[in-house]
Amino acid sequence: MKKIKNVKKESTSKKTNQDTKIIPPKKKKRFEIFIYNIWCKQCGICVSFCPNEVLGFDENQKLTALNPDACIGCGQCELRCPDYAIEIKEKEEE
Amino acid sequence: MKKIKNVKKESTSKKTNQDTKIIPPKKKKRFEIFIYNIWCKQCGICVSFCPNEVLGFDENQKLTALNPDACIGCGQCELRCPDYAIEIKEKEEE
Amino acid sequence: MAAKTIKNQEEAKPVLIQGNQAIAEGAIAAGCRFFAGYPITPATEIAEAMATELPKIGGTFIQMEDEIASMGAITGASLAGVKSMTATSGPGFSLKQEAIGFACMAEVPTVVVNVMRAGPSTGIATAPSQSDVMQARWGTHGDHPIIVLAVANVEECFRYTITAFNFSEKYRTPVIILSDEIVSHTREVFTIPNKSEYTVFNRVKPKMPPEWYKPYEDNSSGVPPMSPFGEGYRYHVTGLTHDAYGFPTSKPNEVISFNERIFRKINRAKQNIQIVKEYMMDDADISIIVYGSITRSAISAARMAREIGIKVGVLQLVTLFPFPGKEVIEVLRKSKFTFVPEMNFGQIAGEVDRVNKNYTTLKKVNRYDGNVITPTEILNAIRRS
Amino acid sequence: MAAKTIKNQEEAKPVLIQGNQAIAEGAIAAGCRFFAGYPITPATEIAEAMATELPKIGGTFIQMEDEIASMGAITGASLAGVKSMTATSGPGFSLKQEAIGFACMAEVPTVVVNVMRAGPSTGIATAPSQSDVMQARWGTHGDHPIIVLAVANVEECFRYTITAFNFSEKYRTPVIILSDEIVSHTREVFTIPNKSEYTVFNRVKPKMPPEWYKPYEDNSSGVPPMSPFGEGYRYHVTGLTHDAYGFPTSKPNEVISFNERIFRKINRAKQNIQIVKEYMMDDADISIIVYGSITRSAISAARMAREIGIKVGVLQLVTLFPFPGKEVIEVLRKSKFTFVPEMNFGQIAGEVDRVNKNYTTLKKVNRYDGNVITPTEILNAIRRS
Amino acid sequence: MRYEIRLSGFGGQGLILAGVLLAEAVGIYGGKKAVQTQSYGPEARGGKSKAEVVISDEEIDYPKAIHLDLLLAMSQDACDSYYIDLKKEGILLVDSFYVKDFPTTNTIKIPFTKIAEEVTGLKITANVVALGAICYFCNNLVSLSSMKKALSNRIPASKQEINFKALEEGYNAAKNYKQ
Amino acid sequence: MRYEIRLSGFGGQGLILAGVLLAEAVGIYGGKKAVQTQSYGPEARGGKSKAEVVISDEEIDYPKAIHLDLLLAMSQDACDSYYIDLKKEGILLVDSFYVKDFPTTNTIKIPFTKIAEEVTGLKITANVVALGAICYFCNNLVSLSSMKKALSNRIPASKQEINFKALEEGYNAAKNYKQ
Amino acid sequence: MMKANVLKHSTHIVHEYLRHSKKFPHMWCPGCGHGIVLSAIVRAIHALEYKKDEVVMVSGIGCSSRMPVYLDFNTLHSLHGRALTFATGIKLANSKLKVIVVSGDGDALAIGGNHFIHAARRNIDITMVIMNNSIYGMTGGQYSPATPKNSYATTAPYSHIEQPFKISELAITAGAGFVARGTTYHAAMLTNLIQKAFENSGFSVVEVLTQCHTQFGKLNKRGDHIAMLKKYKENGVRIEKAEKMTEKEMEGKFSIGVLRDEKLPNFVEQYETIRQNAAKKV
Amino acid sequence: MMKANVLKHSTHIVHEYLRHSKKFPHMWCPGCGHGIVLSAIVRAIHALEYKKDEVVMVSGIGCSSRMPVYLDFNTLHSLHGRALTFATGIKLANSKLKVIVVSGDGDALAIGGNHFIHAARRNIDITMVIMNNSIYGMTGGQYSPATPKNSYATTAPYSHIEQPFKISELAITAGAGFVARGTTYHAAMLTNLIQKAFENSGFSVVEVLTQCHTQFGKLNKRGDHIAMLKKYKENGVRIEKAEKMTEKEMEGKFSIGVLRDEKLPNFVEQYETIRQNAAKKV
Ligand SMILES: Cc1ncc(C[n+]2csc(CCOP(=O)(O)OP(=O)(O)O)c2C)c(N)n1
Ligand SMILES: Cc1ncc(C[n+]2csc(CCOP(=O)(O)OP(=O)(O)O)c2C)c(N)n1
Ligand code: SF4
Ligand code: SF4
Ligand code: SF4
Ligand code: SF4
Ligand code: SF4
Ligand code: SF4
Ligand SMILES: [Mg+2]
């Protein structure tokens, strides 16, 4: 089980998904997004239900964090990923 | 299927069974009681639930109409006889 | 791709058709108008084809809650006068055994298809096998005969499904059709024959007045006429051992005569029931006895052997039970070696062995890894001998 | 009269006990602590005895919703480490076939008793028969070996139920005990042996660290050690064809090695498994090959024959499968005639016939009217020959 | 020496229990071999019922009765059906409370059910009364005392006394029986 | 003459349909014998998928492919697994959109999926594009016109046009192919 | 509507429907409730004026399942638990037949429980009479899925620990359009309930509480069949009345009468539509 | 009580429970809901701090039933429809084990329907998660007992005419002490429902609506797995709210949450009493 740390981190912040209430982090936390591409089946569930449109596919149909900085660490992607192929970790204080 | 016409007809009238409402026949009808002893298993159900205690067993454990005249033709015995061994017929006008 | 290729039987146009679809077509051609089943790989396409086709022609398809229920339903439908079929694979076939025994006992014509897959148990659902052969003969409790046919290609799927219905109607018995994953899923070009090209047999109904009818009365054929429910011949059907009226009995003479009759009705018709096919047997001194999809490999192998100068012939058993012992013995007698290739550990080989009273040397060629036996494998076995 | 005669096993007092109760006693003696069943004549008393006895000694009895559920439950209980049994008769035995096949595939020790009654189908529930013999061997789909024992009297009911458990534990396989209405309902005086008089075998558990454990790994015996669920060896059990880890596979080499191993583990232990008993065979020139309750008639018949100067011997097959061909052949070789009396149309006779390569003249003595074969019938058959 | 006994009548008369008691008296307390069988069946729903006991000094191979040495018939139906299985010199013992037609003049007629009702007040002890009679007729096979042992093993202490009484009355009735 | 073709890739690429079409084109509209088989299995849940067509002038006994004359591989996985079954002189035809490692330098690489997307806008027509290429390489076995007949028998009229286009593009791509 | 006279000449009517080729009395124990159920069924059929030829009676295995052999209909004594599966085939093969399944609590709900809930779900036009005697009568007194908790059975010698099914309620939840409960004491009412069950097109269930004194009664000291019938009389409360009673008042009692009567589309009529749609696609 | 963090580090937790000896990704189609159910189960078990060694997961046959092979528990992939029977034996043989059955709508309710209602009636301490995708996924799209009326399936090419079971309601009527319904969209809630199911001692059922876009979705034009998840989101109404809504308001919607949670005496604890009583009689 190779954990592939996703490197693409374009920080275009997008409007939040209306369906989900977002509590703005009291203290701005930052999150790292790990995608295990060997396991990921590109189903797009995490993409669809991410409240902040953090995720998307690249031109090779690979899942990518398009807006990693927008991630609020809500864990919705992990909860619904049918293939346990995405993981969110709070960033260590730099 | 031999139909044995029961001949015992002692006419001791008894008090009516309290559990069952008896509508006294408007015009006094009389009934004949046929017991098919070859089929009868002497279970006693007809005896127990006859509203007028018409039926009983003789000394040989054979089912008998002890009080044939008390029969009101309600048909309860026929309805519950598990062996279809008793039949009530209205008597022809004599 | 299920229903697309199933054509109305009037047009005689070639179609590319799967074994499973050909079984459905054969059933419909034989007059089957009721199908009850439960999905299972690799038999499901039969149900799917029947679900599509039967309502078009006034028939009925129902998916039951399990295989037992399916067997019960087809038996009921047949009692009500409608030719009926179910189809399954090993696990479902195991479940049906009690109800198959009932149909044998009550003498209800039904056709049961078992598309064999690799076992034991759940095994490999998508791999072919021939390991339910002995089960088809002995899967039920109690002693009774049964008719088992094995099909080898699309054309046989069609043809012998009709035969299965005919036997079931003629002898008032369930008939088992054994197919396998290869036969059932292989698509071949096939032209559905015209009605004039096959015969359909319908059960004999009673002609006497109802008061005279004894639904289980013996006669010269051993097969009493059968009245569908609802046509004035009210009678009793039971899985208990019964007398000529169908009423339960335990009187030894009645029990014996019932049990002997159900054997006799099959045994006396053996001639008619036991279907075998010979290929290149005339001058053969080595024989292959084979059935089902492996027949194709055997014929290829025989051809290949003859190319290198070995005179090999093939005896294909279409009827597995009642076991065509006479025909097999004839072949054994003229063979130096007889090969029995099977996708199991040697089930029909055991039957051949029983009748082989030192006539020839028997050699088994077995495969049980979920793959079909190739012509080369058989050829190599022959060359080694 | 069910539970009354079942005594605590410490006291060695003679009791009048039915075959069915002796089976229950034997099971308990063998360490059986779980029974799941569904009532059926003539096997019900086994369940009733277990319902009474098991809770007394910390075991569990459960009446399930049907026979399939019973077979599932005992397989589950055995996986959790508890020796388990179920008991039924023909109709229930037919229903269990799929689940028996699962236990063979997953190699779960279980004991299944079939008290045979007259079939086919519902037949005569209260009459004896021996017509499920071939079903015991071939009732499941897929190819696998199985161990089948047949008991003849109360003492054997007790003794061979222990043997059945021992075989099941030793070879990780279901073992079928065939009894019949006569054996099961006949009461005889029997003294339940002391624990020191029989041996009880318990399955071998793994000793290696869990990381090393492969639940289906081959070894010299072909029987991998078995860990109960919950003891630290977490593994996977499936009815799919599986690899050494128990994981589904369709890789031909893994499939082959699994299938061959389950045959090998039984075949290599044949010597141990095949139990036969000889009576008066030493100087016999006529033999009777027999099993189950008819053994008693056969022995009587042999005695009667010797009284009139005919040297008859008896070979009783306790183990029906794996079929003790070697022992049978030995007897066939020295017999002018061999008789195979059975309460069916000749099922074991067919197996004897297979191995009889012109050694002797085989004669069947069959009865299928719901009555037992008497000594006189066998004697008469012998005298006619 | 093989001795075959059949106890027959209708369902509910306790004939199977009687068979078990007889087999236990002989086999456990009497020092001989005994094997007991019975017929089950829908008959059990009020129809015929029968139990058999085969007694021998040696091992008993065949457990079913073939030629009866003693037939106990406690119903007319049973008497009619099973008389044919009786040996020529066999004993036919009937409950004359129920059996009115006798197939042979040698029939031993004792009204077991009547005796039962008289001495215990319970018709259903007729089976034990009959066992008493059998103890008399087969005294070389089964003694009253081993039958009592069998009874006390099976029957709750509270009911022992009336059963012993029934047994003894049966024995006495047989002893005093005059054709 | 026996000619064996295997169409392989992953589930969802329509390879079984392609196999059926090829067999129909050959066997119904092309005047030769054709037998089509396929592999089912849990593989169908997104994994490998394959269909085989065996073509011959005579009756075909053995219906499975043994030594492939032509292998179509539309995924890397399929290419890797099945290449071994290819005859020495057999044709390896890959969808270069998915297959990037080639087991032999003789590989014929055509980006079927890319072509499909370009000409029909639908990746799932890649199977038909590949069939077009096969019509070219096996023109002695199957003609474009019989393939078109097969297509029009199976495919709703509304989709016929784009499928014909896909087919032709595949044929042309093969024709214009240069190693 | 019930013919006025079916409650009046019951024996005469029943005799008309018995098989004269069968030996009577039947095999049931003296006083067994199954015989009473038989006559209620016959009266209902007589009232409906069904022809004997169009009636098919199907059963499984059990004492209750012995019923068909005695009746002059088309009769099928099938396998333990499977009566509904055979009946389904019969009904679908010839929808003009009136198909009635008679079953015991064990037959219908132990081994046959799955077919029961599926027949209800499918709403196939079959009338089913379940003779619930809370026990396996035929095999000699083992517990059934209807055996009340804390009862005794030969397989529950220390008392029974499982809850019983609420049979009628289960039928309703599973989808049956008509569900009623009666008893053998209420023999006249039972006739009526069975008639209504036939009249409802769809899967119709009548649960009948019936005495097995031989097994259940004896093992549980419930007295003889008469004592058991008296209990039915005492504790059976008409549903109209029961609905107005509190849970406490209903303790130890049970409701009788029609529990559900709704016309739902049945399988056969819907399949006819399927046939028409399919025929268009030829 | 749920450990606070199980909803937060789901992937990490799930990976801890996967079998490293198995090849991933698993065999389910991309986007199949069964994978989501797996993670909800793992989170619940993790929250309960069960040891892997004490958990036994049993399944039948179907796509859903492939779950056990991936998880590092004691796992049993049994026969189609029979998981509960095996689980019953396991639980009774060693009552300390935590036994969970995972099943599909076909496995649990078609062939397995009888074991389902009997396990509920018996109230045996097993937790059962039913993945209801309204179809037979594994065999390629035949109708199941949960397929809604008027849908399409490969065996209902002209539309389906049978009513579906109300699975949760059936479980309640059959006697289950704990019954809940969830969806794969409501993944956090699902974790909680499963945890509660484990906590209830007795037969506990969680019905999960889960998407099979490959078969059911495709045959019924329901769009892809994402569209199906969105429908769950739209139409799933928490039971607390649903109870206050009118039937009309609930049209096309369904309630989710805990439908029943009662402590009923379970089989194992009652059998212990039987053992004590029996031991006295030795
Ligand atoms: C497959 C199968 N299993 C078991 C039996 C044995 N058996 C016959 S009837 C019966 C139970 C009958 O109970 P019920 O249906 O309640 O009928 P009752 O006798 O109480 O009327 C059983 C278990 C059988 N005949 N077939
Ligand atoms: C006895 C038996 N019958 C039929 C099958 C074939 N079969 C395998 S899975 C399945 C249905 C699965 O449906 P479901 O339980 O809903 O699971 P899903 O695949 O939808 O998750 C069937 C019918 C089988 N394996 N065994
Ligand atoms: S945790 Fe996942 S779902 Fe939540 S915002 Fe981050 S990427 Fe999106
Ligand atoms: S939900 Fe999981 S499998 Fe699907 S795209 Fe996202 S990471 Fe990949
Ligand atoms: S009809 Fe019957 S029940 Fe009524 S009074 Fe007369 S005898 Fe009594
Ligand atoms: S109810 Fe019938 S069987 Fe019973 S005693 Fe009366 S007539 Fe006889
Ligand atoms: S045992 Fe019970 S159910 Fe059977 S006939 Fe007797 S009373 Fe009726
Ligand atoms: S077929 Fe359906 S249930 Fe099966 S894995 Fe695919 S989406 Fe899931
Ligand atoms: Mg009952």
Ligand SMILES: [Mg+2]
């Ligand atoms: Mg499903």
